[in-house]
Amino acid sequence: MRLNTTWTLSPQEWRANQARRQVLRRQTERLAQALESSGVWVRKSVPITAIANVTGEVDDEESYRTICFLPLVAQRERKGMLNALRWFQKHDSAGRFLRYAVVTAGVRVPAWGRLRGAITSLHRRVSRWAHEAERDWGIEVIYRGTEFTRDKAATYHPHANILYRPIRRLNEARWDSFLSWSRGRLGAHWRDNGRLVKPDEAIKYPFKPAELDSAPAEELVWLWWETHRLKFAQPMGGFALFRKTLDAEGRKVVMVYRRHGARLEIVEKAKRDPLPEGRDGASQENTILCRTAPQFRFGPYAQPVTLVAHYTENPTTPDGAHRLAIIRDWNRQARQVWDINGGPDPHLSRAIAAGQVLAFNVHTRRPTVQKPERHQEDASARPKNGCARPS
Numbered sequence: 001m002r003l004n005t006t007w008t009l010s011p012q013e014w015r016a017n018q019a020r021r022q023v024l025r026r027q028t029e030r031l032a033q034a035l036e037s038s039g040v041w042v043r044k045s046v047p048i049t050a051i052a053n054v055t056g057e058v059d060d061e062e063s064y065r066t067i068c069f070l071p072l073v074a075q076r077e078r079k080g081m082l083n084a085l086r087w088f089q090k091h092d093s094a095g096r097f098l099r100y101a102v103v104t105a106g107v108r109v110p111a112w113g114r115l116r117g118a119i120t121s122l123h124r125r126v127s128r129w130a131h132e133a134e135r136d137w138g139i140e141v142i143y144r145g146t147e148f149t150r151d152k153a154a155t156y157h158p159h160a161n162i163l164y165r166p167i168r169r170l171n172e173a174r175w176d177s178f179l180s181w182s183r184g185r186l187g188a189h190w191r192d193n194g195r196l197v198k199p200d201e202a203i204k205y206p207f208k209p210a211e212l213d214s215a216p217a218e219e220l221v222w223l224w225w226e227t228h229r230l231k232f233a234q235p236m237g238g239f240a241l242f243r244k245t246l247d248a249e250g251r252k253v254v255m256v257y258r259r260h261g262a263r264l265e266i267v268e269k270a271k272r273d274p275l276p277e278g279r280d281g282a283s284q285e286n287t288i289l290c291r292t293a294p295q296f297r298f299g300p301y302a303q304p305v306t307l308v309a310h311y312t313e314n315p316t317t318p319d320g321a322h323r324l325a326i327i328r329d330w331n332r333q334a335r336q337v338w339d340i341n342g343g344p345d346p347h348l349s350r351a352i353a354a355g356q357v358l359a360f361n362v363h364t365r366r367p368t369v370q371k372p373e374r375h376q377e378d379a380s381a382r383p384k385n386g387c388a389r390p391s
Helices: 011-037 071-091 115-137 172-186 217-227 237-248 318-340 346-353 376-380
Strands: 048-052 058-061 099-104 139-150 155-166 190-195 233-235 251-258 261-268 287-291 305-309
Touching: 011 071, 011 217, 071 233, 071 237, 071 251, 071 261, 099 115, 115 139, 115 155, 115 172, 115 217, 139 237, 172 190, 233 237, 237 251, 287 318, 305 318
Parallel strands: none
Antiparallel strands: 048 058, 048 305, 099 155, 099 190, 139 155, 139 233, 251 261, 287 305
């Protein structure tokens, strides 16, 4: 919280990020409305509010069920998996040997066809191949991610991104034999793409959102039934053990900004309060779900955001008033850190986000306004990696 608060993007970069997010929000909303018009329950019923801890802005938080082809859901699920894989690749002893391959289902499924059967068949083939690869060849499979493409004829083509690594040395002839065996074991549609350079190459969305823009509501309902409860991002082997250990310890991998730049670190997860039981809405007033790590949701300066269910500024119950006091105390704490780190006046941050003020020097990407002098120790802790930061 302390290190990431006031980390800065240029207004141009922030607006570009916001534009991309707005596209995903519109796509998600269209798909959600199409599903709901056909009777599929998409949104969670509890009203959730996002509160900016420094600038005080309040926004409604859409809460969707975990439906794999909703873009905002896919983005959320991908981020945690991608951060964990990046950490694993860098810190695992055999991480530099990770390889990336693609295997297809071998069939194209028209809309209203047996897509679920094609998916489960592909998953079984990959699981059996992974077991035999480790047993007979000393090759460990650590991840399987399922993707789909949809063409203009509404035909779906499932395929899987596979990450694997040798757990013992193979000579060239043995390696060639393994690749040939894999081609036969998995089918003709198999391709080894060499060593994994960027985890982004393998950790992708299950669907390209734009490909579903032309899908009618009836087709989306069919797609929901065909993919319901299927596992599209499946850690395996040592990576699965790493993820399981993190979950058991209540930790996760996130980006932290330190003196020499941004880096991934393992931190504790935010603790979530359970929703109070009972039908009386008043008894659930201001239920605090969590406080997020600083983010750029409300402007180009990162700040923590509190997610609250049944938010009200005028609680009618003692519990609601008590939780509102906690929220306001968190806001005061966040503002103190903001000032120590040299953040601008919150009104200026809001004005920049609204496009009313362009307060950055184009060449240095630093705010041109005067801000409180930060503590020397805290100032030295800010990264110097070319990203924008408060002056």
